[in-house]
Amino acid sequence: MTRKEERLLPEVERAVRAPEELVVVGKRIPKSDALYKVLGQAQYIYDMQLPGMLYGKILWSERAHAKIISIDTSEAEKVPGVRAVITAQNTPEIRIGFMKDQPVLKKDKVRSFRDEVAAVAATSWEAAEEAISRIKVVYEDLPGIFSPEEAMEEGAPLIHEMDARGKELKDNRIRLPWKLVCGDLEKGKAEATCTVTTSYEVPAVNHCCMGTSACIASFDAGDNLTIYDITQIPSLAKADFLEALKAMGAKGRVRVITPTIGGGFGSKLDTYGYQYIAMLLSHRTKRPVKIVFTREEEFFATSPRQQAKFTITQGCDKEGYLTFREVNATLDNGAYISWGATTPSVMMMPMSSLYRVPNIEFKSTCIYTNNTWAQAMRGYGNPQATFAIDCNMDELAEKAGIDPVEFRRRNANIPGEETPQGFLPRTCGHRECLEAVVEKMGYEGRQSGIVEGTPKARGMGVASLIHVGGGAKIYRSDGCATSIKIDDDGWVDVFSGSQDIGQGLDTVLRQIVAEVLGFKPEKVKIHVGDTDTCGWDAGCHASRSTFVAGNSAKVCAEIVRAQMVANFAAQLEVAEDAISITEGEVLAQTDDPDKQVTKVERLLRRAHMTGRGNTMFMASNFWEPNNKLLAGDFHGNFSMAYTYGVHGVELEVDTETGQVDVINYVAAHDIGKAINPMLLDGQAYGGIMQGIGYALTEEMLFDKGKLLNPNFRDYKILTCLDVVPIEAIIVETDDPEGPFGAKGVGEPGLVPVAPAIANAIYDAVGIRLRRLPMTPDRVLEALWAKAGKAIA
Amino acid sequence: MKTITFTVNGNPVTLDVSEDANLLSVLNDDLELAGAKEGCGAGECGACTVIVDGVAVTSCLYPACEADGRVVETVEGLVLESGSLHPLQRTFVDYGAVQCGFCTPGMVMSAKALLDKYPNPNEQEVKVALAGNICRCTGYTQIVEAVLAAAEEMKK
Numbered sequence: 001m002t003r004k005e006e007r008l009l010p011e012v013e014r015a016v017r018a019p020e021e022l023v024v025v026g027k028r029i030p031k032s033d034a035l036y037k038v039l040g041q042a043q044y045i046y047d048m049q050l051p052g053m054l055y056g057k058i059l060w061s062e063r064a065h066a067k068i069i070s071i072d073t074s075e076a077e078k079v080p081g082v083r084a085v086i087t088a089q090n091t092p093e094i095r096i097g098f099m100k101d102q103p104v105l106k107k108d109k110v111r112s113f114r115d116e117v118a119a120v121a122a123t124s125w126e127a128a129e130e131a132i133s134r135i136k137v138v139y140e141d142l143p144g145i146f147s148p149e150e151a152m153e154e155g156a157p158l159i160h161e162m163d164a165r166g167k168e169l170k171d172n173r174i175r176l177p178w179k180l181v182c183g184d185l186e187k188g189k190a191e192a193t194c195t196v197t198t199s200y201e202v203p204a205v206n207h208c209c210m211g212t213s214a215c216i217a218s219f220d221a222g223d224n225l226t227i228y229d230i231t232q233i234p235s236l237a238k239a240d241f242l243e244a245l246k247a248m249g250a251k252g253r254v255r256v257i258t259p260t261i262g263g264g265f266g267s268k269l270d271t272y273g274y275q276y277i278a279m280l281l282s283h284r285t286k287r288p289v290k291i292v293f294t295r296e297e298e299f300f301a302t303s304p305r306q307q308a309k310f311t312i313t314q315g316c317d318k319e320g321y322l323t324f325r326e327v328n329a330t331l332d333n334g335a336y337i338s339w340g341a342t343t344p345s346v347m348m349m350p351m352s353s354l355y356r357v358p359n360i361e362f363k364s365t366c367i368y369t370n371n372t373w374a375q376a377m378r379g380y381g382n383p384q385a386t387f388a389i390d391c392n393m394d395e396l397a398e399k400a401g402i403d404p405v406e407f408r409r410r411n412a413n414i415p416g417e418e419t420p421q422g423f424l425p426r427t428c429g430h431r432e433c434l435e436a437v438v439e440k441m442g443y444e445g446r447q448s449g450i451v452e453g454t455p456k457a458r459g460m461g462v463a464s465l466i467h468v469g470g471g472a473k474i475y476r477s478d479g480c481a482t483s484i485k486i487d488d489d490g491w492v493d494v495f496s497g498s499q500d501i502g503q504g505l506d507t508v509l510r511q512i513v514a515e516v517l518g519f520k521p522e523k524v525k526i527h528v529g530d531t532d533t534c535g536w537d538a539g540c541h542a543s544r545s546t547f548v549a550g551n552s553a554k555v556c557a558e559i560v561r562a563q564m565v566a567n568f569a570a571q572l573e574v575a576e577d578a579i580s581i582t583e584g585e586v587l588a589q590t591d592d593p594d595k596q597v598t599k600v601e602r603l604l605r606r607a608h609m610t611g612r613g614n615t616m617f618m619a620s621n622f623w624e625p626n627n628k629l630l631a632g633d634f635h636g637n638f639s640m641a642y643t644y645g646v647h648g649v650e651l652e653v654d655t656e657t658g659q660v661d662v663i664n665y666v667a668a669h670d671i672g673k674a675i676n677p678m679l680l681d682g683q684a685y686g687g688i689m690q691g692i693g694y695a696l697t698e699e700m701l702f703d704k705g706k707l708l709n710p711n712f713r714d715y716k717i718l719t720c721l722d723v724v725p726i727e728a729i730i731v732e733t734d735d736p737e738g739p740f741g742a743k744g745v746g747e748p749g750l751v752p753v754a755p756a757i758a759n760a761i762y763d764a765v766g767i768r769l770r771r772l773p774m775t776p777d778r779v780l781e782a783l784w785a786k787a788g789k790a791i792a
Numbered sequence: 793m794k795t796i797t798f799t800v801n802g803n804p805v806t807l808d809v810s811e812d813a814n815l816l817s818v819l820n821d822d823l824e825l826a827g828a829k830e831g832c833g834a835g836e837c838g839a840c841t842v843i844v845d846g847v848a849v850t851s852c853l854y855p856a857c858e859a860d861g862r863v864v865e866t867v868e869g870l871v872l873e874s875g876s877l878h879p880l881q882r883t884f885v886d887y888g889a890v891q892c893g894f895c896t897p898g899m900v901m902s903a904k905a906l907l908d909k910y911p912n913p914n915e916q917e918v919k920v921a922l923a924g925n926i927c928r929c930t931g932y933t934q935i936v937e938a939v940l941a942a943a944e945e946m947k948k
Binding site: 028030031033034035036037038039040041042043044046047207208209210211212260261262263264265294295501502503504678679681682685686687688689690711712713717719720721723726 | 820826828830831832833834836837839867868880881884885886887888890891892895897900919920922925926927928929930931932935
């Protein structure tokens, strides 16, 4: 079938059960581990103490870009309690990052202030810190490069002279050719009667997980590594660590165990130098070694969402339908390559498929600089790209003389239509979300502009989102393993390869499994985060866990349920289809009143212990979604479902102070089906508040590569006093591929916040802010510029 | 070193602490009460909040010696004598106020200090009381709801 023929999909049969039949799914059930957390009993890595454990500290580079002439560790080694001091000189080289452009300990040169130069293991934090302070490094400064523009200048100094394979590099451009072409750009331009070109800029922002980065590495006598870790990707981290073990000459196996994790938001999607340093120190000392970042280290030595600049042109025809979109993006990658360099792959999604636009060209370049190197954060590249798209949408609507909401109505996505990049959204509630938000906000009757008798002006703005909601095939497997065992006492253990980072996957899986089995949810325990007992999973990213781990758990539970039903039917001497299990009771359609209702534990016990086959009910399942890797031209259906949403914001701008106050926020998300509306609300509230921070307050400030605000005093994340009234509307479209109809929702809450706010500010005071965050000084500056222009 | 005596969750404690030790490290390391968490070590995030003589303090900045002769309450001591959860613990669970949970013990203690003193707070008063406790996951909405619900429950 050609792409054109596929464009309109046939109606898909709805395979989900009617909502009224669901007993556990769809209910507001508290998060499974919330009890332990309110008791102070949840165990985080910071609380863990192993016998003989040492404490590790890292010496970070004191230069942004310099040759390392010498490292003298002799004084450090004399500090009482020090058990090991390591540098690149006395350890095997381990290279990390998917392009392997980074050695864990830097040997010949440093390329950023977060480069690891040496590390210490000692019997106390104090001794380790003392030893670190006594290491003497002699540097020879090299010219630093702190913006992509400088980095791309003719003759700019090279940050990397060669790639990991030893091939010489000619410039600071990263060899990842992000280019997406859909349709015919020139045709789209010719059809446009109105076009607008604008540029936008977004800053680096930190995940600000409340729990800082930490691990404990421990080798046993057989050279087997157990690493207690906070990763979002246990299976992939294990593979990375195994590779490092080989480099270290250790022949053992790797076990990754994650205790309770203090927040993720994408920060733990890659493995970092400190984890390997803990491994090297542990291997050297034969003792467990713990490393815990201070908050300052968490700010400057973890990988943020990167700085990016966009230039976007969109055009529409006389009726206000988009005819083309052309975008160029430049990303400050920082000194080494992690997943931040791949955010353009996700930017392509909104670029190609947010609103119906047939002709598209998107190009993005990632540039090495001597700044901190970037990672993914909630939404990956999507919030950055959506800021550019949805602000430009408003600017284009104004030029075309169309109301911004009406403009979005005309261009909203529809279900069953293949997008230009080749996505196949079977369900799409974009229009429903838009109408719900517009109605709830009272958009049509709004009064914009100065509130009489005050220096404040009111305005409303909207923005939309598309995100993957059915997995994202970025590795050859996007699957998840689940094993389930049911003990004869009626307790259920589910071992899932996926991960809980606080979002509530543990609870979602519990509800799905309890629903399928017909057990009470409290009988079901979810185990995640132990690679010795849980099977493979692609990790907690791309809002994929409810969909992929949920489907995996659902299918696995269905297998176990079938085993039970067959056995119970035999026990009760009825046909299998006469059996149903609900809330821990087995109901049989039979005339024998003694067999009509039986506690499931009784039948489980009889199946196991009374000689009727001595059965235990257990199953394993690996569920691989039917999505496709993107082709070489980045086309293809890389998710099985897509989540949509529309956010609307009403705010006040103080024209004297530049302060922006959000006074009302409405967010509608089409998430297929809410497995747990309470946890879903939590994802929306949390995502939106992070998004408001991205829009209004958060920015990592660098001076020649040095982070100036590595603390919560100077880096402003929102507090309780900044809470805005948020109405989170759930639009359910029952996705035929999702578990009970659900699509993913972890990231979407953050995605369209900044453009919605920027659009509302324009509605209020007529200034267009194209750079985040929209702080009071920038608002005032724009207001003054506007006033000056008017005077002139 | 200095010998100090104070009450933790109703139990008298006497121990030697170094002059520069903070209360958080004494709770975490010496008394093995891991509930209070170090999120920043600078009194900015509130994850280490405990109650000293009825006042919510950031224990990472609070000198351990200062606790001498005082009454300290931590999240571990919240459970009621009957063995059931404190209303704040119950509502934090039931209202979805807990995600990653790192801020939860400190958040709950700030809320308790408020409700002990002002059993009938309005929404704004709750927000002010929790303004020193940072949460990156929840966006605070369900936390505020939980505190207001606990206040209602405690009036019964």
